[in-house]
Amino acid sequence: xxxxxxxxxxxxxxxxxxxxxxxxxxxxxxxxxxxxxxxxxxxxxxxxxxxxxxxxxxxxxxxxxxxxxxxxxxxxxxxxxxxxxxxxxxxxxxxxxxxxxxxxxxxx
Amino acid sequence: xxxxxxxxxxxxxxxxxxxxxxxxxxxxxxxxxxxxxxxxxxxxxxxxxxxxxxxxxxxxxxxxxxxxxxxxxxxxxxxxxxxxxxxxxxxxxxxxxxxxxxxxxxxxxxxxxxxxxx
Numbered sequence: 001x002x003x004x005x006x007x008x009x010x011x012x013x014x015x016x017x018x019x020x021x022x023x024x025x026x027x028x029x030x031x032x033x034x035x036x037x038x039x040x041x042x043x044x045x046x047x048x049x050x051x052x053x054x055x056x057x058x059x060x061x062x063x064x065x066x067x068x069x070x071x072x073x074x075x076x077x078x079x080x081x082x083x084x085x086x087x088x089x090x091x092x093x094x095x096x097x098x099x100x101x102x103x104x105x106x107x108x
Numbered sequence: 109x110x111x112x113x114x115x116x117x118x119x120x121x122x123x124x125x126x127x128x129x130x131x132x133x134x135x136x137x138x139x140x141x142x143x144x145x146x147x148x149x150x151x152x153x154x155x156x157x158x159x160x161x162x163x164x165x166x167x168x169x170x171x172x173x174x175x176x177x178x179x180x181x182x183x184x185x186x187x188x189x190x191x192x193x194x195x196x197x198x199x200x201x202x203x204x205x206x207x208x209x210x211x212x213x214x215x216x217x218x219x220x221x222x223x224x225x226x
Binding site: 001031033035037042043044045048049054084086088090092094095096097098099100101102 | 142151152153154157166168169202204209210212213214216217218219
């Protein structure tokens with residue numbers, strides 16, 4: 001089955017840029033969605049279809065996807081961005097959703 | 109759209125649990141209701157989907173045979189039943205909606221904690 005690989009943790013200073021990767025075999029051929037989950041809360045999609053932002057999500061959140069890596073970029077990171085981030089793709093081979101293992105973003 | 113799930117449950121190993129997810133707003137029948145499991149401190153795990161307008165369900169292979177997804181269109185409520193619970197299956201279960209089977213999950217329920225303990 002299709003697997004997505006994320007770094008377990010990323011740390012960044014306030015005001016800097018955080019980059020969270022999601023690796024998968026030819027992931028560039030798939031659509032990637034990114035979900036943010038804060039402690040004790042349900043996830044919220046912050047990027048969908050590789051690079052689209054839902055209404056209400058700051059422009060500081062952006063996404064890209066090419067080759068074997070999809071990337072979530074958060075610019076001008078703030079304390080409120082601390083959360084777990086999960087990438088997600090639809091595996092059309094088996095008609096299943098697949099989540100990455102999640103990346104814990106820590107704002108130093 | 110809002111999704112409101114049933115409350116926390118404590119279950120014994122070997123028993124079953126049925127979690128409900130009531131939707132308000134939006135079009136329940138044409139939505140896709142997905143269910144996601146999250147063990148304590150762990151990641152998100154897709155369990156399956158239910159499409160009320162067709163009455164069809166699809167399950168992740170890992171849960172095939174133990175999970176049943178249903179819905180009651182008259183009350184706009186979806187259900188997830190998981191049987192043969194194991195002691196290591198304590199988790200939060202989320203329902204979430206999508207516009208189609210390949211669209212992202214746009215609205216999530218608050219989650220239901222199911223504790224499996226003897």
